[in-house]
Amino acid sequence: MRTIFFGDVFGKAGRQTLTQHMDRIIKEYQPDFIIVNAENLADGKGLTEKTLKPMFRLGVDAVTGGNHLWDRAESLEFIRITPNIVKPMNYPEHAPGSVHYTIQKGEFKLTVINLCGQVYMPPCDSPFTVFDRWYEGFEDKDSCILLDFHAESTAETRALGWYVDGRVSALLGTHTHIQTADEEILPSGTAYITDVGMTGPHDSVIGMRKHIILEKMSTGVPIRYEASDRGNQINAVCVDMDPVTRRATMITRIRQNVSPREK
Numbered sequence: 115m116r117t118i119f120f121g122d123v124f125g126k127a128g129r130q131t132l133t134q135h136m137d138r139i140i141k142e143y144q145p146d147f148i149i150v151n152a153e154n155l156a157d158g159k160g161l162t163e164k165t166l167k168p169m170f171r172l173g174v175d176a177v178t179g180g181n182h183l184w185d186r187a188e189s190l191e192f193i194r195i196t197p198n199i200v201k202p203m204n205y206p207e208h209a210p211g212s213v214h215y216t217i218q219k220g221e222f223k224l225t226v227i228n229l230c231g232q233v234y235m236p237p238c239d240s241p242f243t244v245f246d247r248w249y250e251g252f253e254d255k256d257s258c259i260l261l262d263f264h265a266e267s268t269a270e271t272r273a274l275g276w277y278v279d280g281r282v283s284a285l286l287g288t289h290t291h292i293q294t295a296d297e298e299i300l301p302s303g304t305a306y307i308t309d310v311g312m313t314g315p316h317d318s319v320i321g322m323r324k325h326i327i328l329e330k331m332s333t334g335v336p337i338r339y340e341a342s343d344r345g346n347q348i349n350a351v352c353v354d355m356d357p358v359t360r361r362a363t364m365i366t367r368i369r370q371n372v373s374p375r376e377k
């Protein structure tokens with residue numbers, strides 16, 4: 115069974131990129147499941163019903179979050195009542211979002227989970243301890259598991275990769291918006307990449323207009339960020355999993371420039 119996972123889909127540029135290229139990607143890769151990290155869907159900050167519903171209509175089965183998932187106060191109730199929005203499970207119990215979401219298509223079953231890192235990130239519980247506790251109680255042991263690990267430190271992501279190897283079918287990193295070239299299948303069958311990267315405007319600094327970030331970083335003076343709309347890229351991975359052994363058999367990195375760079 116095949117899954118395409120899109121890294122942090124950022125703002126209008128990211129949504130347009132998916133809208134314009136989803137049919138082609140589906141034709142080319144023939145995925146059974148499509149999962150998206152959607153913490154930056156609405157102008158780079160959180161998601162809204164208006165920005166997420168069109169993504170579901172494109173064929174997205176479930177979305178994961180991260181530290182920005184709850185940035186929009188007006189969306190909290192929508193997140194609470196939408197079962198295929200998966201939150202980082204090491205945030206407080208009462209934070210809206212599902213702890214896990216299982217998608218069944220014929221014989222194929224995929225459970226999606228999400229955890230945040232602790233290094234250089236807002237406070238949350240240990241992803242190691244919380245994963246152990248969840249995995250022990252998870253009864254659907256014939257389901258493949260896809261873990262989106264949303265973290266800043268490459269070392270923390272790598273360590274969690276070794277920790278969950280053989281227990282999840284894929285650990286796919288998100289959050290830095292920078293794709294890493296270290297995709298592999300770990301010895302016990304977990305597909306791994308430190309960061310899938312960002313689907314959105316790469317003529318930017320992690321999605322925001324670059325001249326604004328340059329001004330902020332070169333002067334230290336606070337300034338309002340604006341989402342970029344230039345240099346769109348698809349950053350994703352395609353993962354094949356064996357539904358019987360629940361081991362990954364292939365991980366392919368996808369990085370495509372889909373709009374010309376401008377000055």
Ligand SMILES: [Fe+2]
Nearest residue numbers: 122153154289
């Ligand atoms: Fe992000």
Ligand SMILES: [Fe+2]
Nearest residue numbers: 180181182289
């Ligand atoms: Fe993030």
